[in-house]
Amino acid sequence: MNAPVVVHISECFIKPQYAPKESEQPFYLMPWDLALLSTHYIQKGLLYAKPPQAKKDEHFMQALLNRLKSTLSLALVHFYPLAGRLKTVKAENPASCLVYVDCNGSPGAKFIYATLDLTISDILSPTDVPSIVQSFFDHDRAVNHDGHTMSLLSIQVTELVDGVFLGCSMNHCLGDGTSYWHFFNMWSEIFQAQGKSTNSFSRPPIFKRWFPEGHGPIFNLPYTNPDEFISRFEAPQLRERVFHFSAESIAKLKAKANADCNTSKISSFQSLSALVWRSITRVRNLLPDQITTCRLAANSRSRSDPPLLENYFGNAVYPIRGFTTASELLGHDLGWAAWKLHEAVVDYDDKAVRVLLDDWLEGGIQKVIPFEKLGKSHYYPSSGSNNKYGCEFGMGKAVALRSGYANKFDGKVTCYPGHEGGGSIDLEICLKPDFMCALESDQEFIQASSFNQPV
Structure with missing residues (x-):
């Protein structure tokens, strides 16, 4: 058939x-x-x-x-x-x-x-x-x-x-x-x-x-x-799953990350990103001294001085990163990893935005980014803050959000608001089959996600 x-x-x-x-x-x-x-x-x-x-x-x-x-x-x-x-x-x-x-x-x-x-x-x-x-x-x-x-x-x-x-x-x-x-x-x-x-x-x-x-x-x-400057990228065989994190679960992650560091500055998104960074690093079985990187898509609109208005239509994001060795990441607690990401976010200010643009204009960085460079062993979530489920076309609220083949690689994570709202989040995770199987058995990850709930 x-x-x-x-x-x-x-x-x-x-x-x-x-x-x-x-x-x-x-x-x-x-x-x-x-x-x-x-x-x-x-x-x-x-x-x-x-x-x-x-x-x-x-x-x-x-x-x-x-x-x-x-x-x-x-x-x-x-x-x-x-x-x-x-x-x-x-x-x-x-x-x-x-x-x-x-x-x-x-x-x-x-x-x-x-x-x-x-x-x-x-x-x-x-x-x-x-x-x-x-x-x-x-x-x-x-x-x-x-x-x-x-x-x-x-x-x-x-x-x-x-x-x-x-x-x-x-x-x-x-x-x-x-x-x-x-x-x-x-x-x-x-x-x-x-x-x-x-x-x-x-x-x-x-x-x-x-x-x-x-x-x-x-x-x-x-x-x-x-x-x-143009290259064509074909993703390896991947499994793609959408994992749900309730607002309560994310609040617990945030509280733990902040308690680990005796602070209140770590955000929900940084806490969740740290969890996934640690989990994906663990299931990949990296060598202890191997560098592992977590990249976050930072919106430059609010970081520019004067800030760009939110309605600015164009590209205004940059992949900031936290990085360390696999042994350092997994040898410390959730808060340590989340603080790494928090520091990367804080350091990306107006000065950093202008330095990056100056480097591009002066030839200090590659003018056109090959996709292979973006897709090299890192986790790169996009923001869940945009009003995605607010898009209605005479059929009520959408029941789910999904994406196509584009821009996917092993380790790509995309963040969406949860369907029920209230601060819940869905993560679309793409991993090679063996890594995904291992993630489905990763205890730290399973305990935080609504693992058995279809999304």
Whole structure:
């Protein structure tokens, strides 16, 4: 018997309802944006249960698709760079290239309708996230540089027997996770307003680029051929699981970490990150003197002076890190590891942000980051603070959040808010099969997580 597959029924391109004047000009990218040309698109999505009326209304899906398309067109008026394409202008002396977003003449964002003969339970009940979830997203394995010919935004609506998955693939050069969920939330807000207004909503994006004094807004890369800085990454065989941590469990972790260090400064997120860092290091059986690293995606918006507004649309995160030897990490308690991460967070201030940008501009660091460098033996969670479950599209609150193939490697951990809210957290963990089996038997990890509760 053949396994069910995702079947694409239709696809089209969605343009902004009208072109804002700003879209006539090139949209220049910042160093943080350009550094991601060789990594994957962001792929996240939400799974919704079909409302009861859908069973009686044979036109439910068509009406939903029409409304999603029309409100997406309105949202793109405000988020116009997402409807563009990347463009490169080369220079010979000195050899360089300028990569920017061109919104003129683009066909727009891609919109796909697909079907799958499976239920919500088929997706959420298995221990591991089923591989079929990767088919809920467009631009599979595409790197951001592919945005020269591919859409910078692609929406795939996959209809299940009793649910709908809304998957969004966004070019990472245009924005980080904060920007990604900013767009998703504003699209939802326009949808819930019945598309009545195109002029205002709660959080209009800020596209004015920030750059250090004496620099910008144009940043050239020292390359003339994409082969010089683009590489393709294939992940090894991985198991992917979503582990749930209740608000009570996280409060206990935080209390323990702070008690270990006789402080009150360690955050919940730092405590949870320390737990996972220790657990993954332990299951990997590293040599005692081997360096182990935990990287956290720090939002630079609030750390810049003056701070960037939260509505700043672009990339403004940097992977700060705590590191030590395996023997040091596992020879100390949870609080010791959490304090390492706390120090890394505190040290990442306005001065650190400017030093990193200066290094990029002066050639002290690699201009375009190869994905292999990001995915080398570390744990790299993204923030759970964005309003992910606030995105509603006429079907109530989503029942789960899932991601695609993009940007996954052995040791990748992504943080989502728990479905019930209240400070609970879900961790999406990707590990090689042997390491995942060991994690499922790691006592420190099991005691902290709601291990037997399917997410």
